[in-house]
Amino acid sequence: MPFAHSIPPNRGFIAFTSRIFLIATLAVSVIIPHSFQVPTAALIVVTGAIAIFGVRMTKWVSTQLIFYCAGAALTVFYLFIGNINGAPNDAIIQTALVYLASPLLWIIIAASLQQLFGRKGTVRWLILFTWGAMASVVVFFYAYFAFGRDSVEFLAEDANINVRGGFAGATMFVYGSLIFLSAAFFAEPSVVRSRLVRFVMPAALITAAATSGRSALILAIPIGYAVGLVLRSGLAPRYSTEGRNSIALLPTIGLLVAIALAGIILNALFAQLDLLYIGNVFLDKLLSGGGSERVEQTSALWDGIERSFGLGWGHGIGVDYIRNDRLPWRYEVLPLATVLRVGIIGLGIYALPFLSAAWVIVQRMRTRTLAPWDIYLAAGLASVTVATFTNPYLESFIFQWMCFIPIVIIGSIQNEAENESVDQDEIRAMAPRSIPQHA
Numbered sequence: 001m002p003f004a005h006s007i008p009p010n011r012g013f014i015a016f017t018s019r020i021f022l023i024a025t026l027a028v029s030v031i032i033p034h035s036f037q038v039p040t041a042a043l044i045v046v047t048g049a050i051a052i053f054g055v056r057m058t059k060w061v062s063t064q065l066i067f068y069c070a071g072a073a074l075t076v077f078y079l080f081i082g083n084i085n086g087a088p089n090d091a092i093i094q095t096a097l098v099y100l101a102s103p104l105l106w107i108i109i110a111a112s113l114q115q116l117f118g119r120k121g122t123v124r125w126l127i128l129f130t131w132g133a134m135a136s137v138v139v140f141f142y143a144y145f146a147f148g149r150d151s152v153e154f155l156a157e158d159a160n161i162n163v164r165g166g167f168a169g170a171t172m173f174v175y176g177s178l179i180f181l182s183a184a185f186f187a188e189p190s191v192v193r194s195r196l197v198r199f200v201m202p203a204a205l206i207t208a209a210a211t212s213g214r215s216a217l218i219l220a221i222p223i224g225y226a227v228g229l230v231l232r233s234g235l236a237p238r239y240s241t242e243g244r245n246s247i248a249l250l251p252t253i254g255l256l257v258a259i260a261l262a263g264i265i266l267n268a269l270f271a272q273l274d275l276l277y278i279g280n281v282f283l284d285k286l287l288s289g290g291g292s293e294r295v296e297q298t299s300a301l302w303d304g305i306e307r308s309f310g311l312g313w314g315h316g317i318g319v320d321y322i323r324n325d326r327l328p329w330r331y332e333v334l335p336l337a338t339v340l341r342v343g344i345i346g347l348g349i350y351a352l353p354f355l356s357a358a359w360v361i362v363q364r365m366r367t368r369t370l371a372p373w374d375i376y377l378a379a380g381l382a383s384v385t386v387a388t389f390t391n392p393y394l395e396s397f398i399f400q401w402m403c404f405i406p407i408v409i410i411g412s413i414q415n416e417a418e419n420e421s422v423d424q425d426e427i428r429a430m431a432p433r434s435i436p437q438h439a
Contacts, residue, residue, distance in 0.1 A: 087316025169213020
């Protein structure tokens with residue numbers, strides 16, 4: 001049932017306006033996240049307010065709203081506990097925005113994207129914005145070296161690039177978006193139509209990762225490849241390797257060619273880079289648990305969890321270790337920080353949307369009803385979930401698109417007739433398995 005009964009779901013002024021705002025919101029959130037925080041937040045609010053009038057309530061959207069309500073009730077309770085335990089007002093306000101307002105807006109936006117563009121259309125926009133995200137990296141590097149630090153402060157508040165000693169790194173928030181986009185593409189390159197682009201894009205993504213200085217972004221590439229390797233066996237017959245008249249080793253060959261092209265590009269652009277050194281730094285950080293700072297955080301957070309007996313101290317409460325002087329209650333090891341705040345049960349409640357999406361993917365894999373776009377979105381979501389152990393991206397109202405868009409779209413069983421012909425047997429096979437009957 002639509003929220004506005006008199007408005008056709010996919011046409012009319014509301015649908016037209018929603019499409020414009022949805023694409024604008026997604027573009028800004030993906031390509032230049034956190035560059036213009038206040039305007040971006042306003043855009044997200046306006047987009048959600050417009051989109052809600054055309055969103056149709058499906059079983060899956062209703063389920064996600066139930067999970068949201070459960071999480072919201074948990075958040076309100078632990079905000080009260082945190083306030084009693086002395087949480088600062090800034091922490092209370094920020095938590096309310098990030099855990100109450102932002103998720104609801106992104107669920108509405110994601111549902112509208114699914115119903116107006118479909119999963120295939122949404123993924124195509126994400127592919128386009130992947131080029132935009134990489135272009136912003138190129139602009140950042142070029143402008144920084146050509147015109148100085150001040151020329152790129154609109155992209156990053158503390159703009160800086162370190163290219164020396166064989167290492168490369170830059171302070172750009174767009175690398176957070178590329179964690180999702182890189183894993184998603186390497187999981188299922190077939191979502192790109194052009195075979196030439198299938199070889200050029202991975203080389204560009206590897207180049208961006210190697211010069212980012214972000215271990216989470218470098219790790220996203222093998223995570224995406226591994227997720228794709230596992231899930232591709234569950235593709236529906238009409239999407240399978242045999243049906244596409246290609247060879248099973250094509251993704252692996254593409255990855256090897258991309259690595260070679262990336263090496264050539266990096267050697268041409270940065271003669272002082274040492275790819276072996278970058279690889280060793282990445283492996284050292286990976287084997288050490290994310291570096292000394294995150295190891296210290298983990299130890300401090302675990303001590304705090306033990307002292308609360310796993311029940312939680314409340315939102316806005318930190319531990320003795322301070323990672324961010326401006327936001328002392330925030331930590332990079334998000335799962336442990338969440339247990340510290342809301343307890344083990346609270347973490348389970350917050351994880352319900354992720355678990356529900358994983359359930360859908362597993363069921364579709366077992367019944368061989370996966371589509372390439374499912375694999376693309378699932379890999380992006382998996383990579384972002386792993387990244388929460390090193391970065392608090394999901395505590396950003398802008399980066400929450402990486403969570404709620406794949407979750408809402410993955411679970412949808414709507415017939416996307418405007419974008420692709422969906423086999424009715426596939427829909428019937430997916431319908432009873434989207435949500436467990438006893439849930």
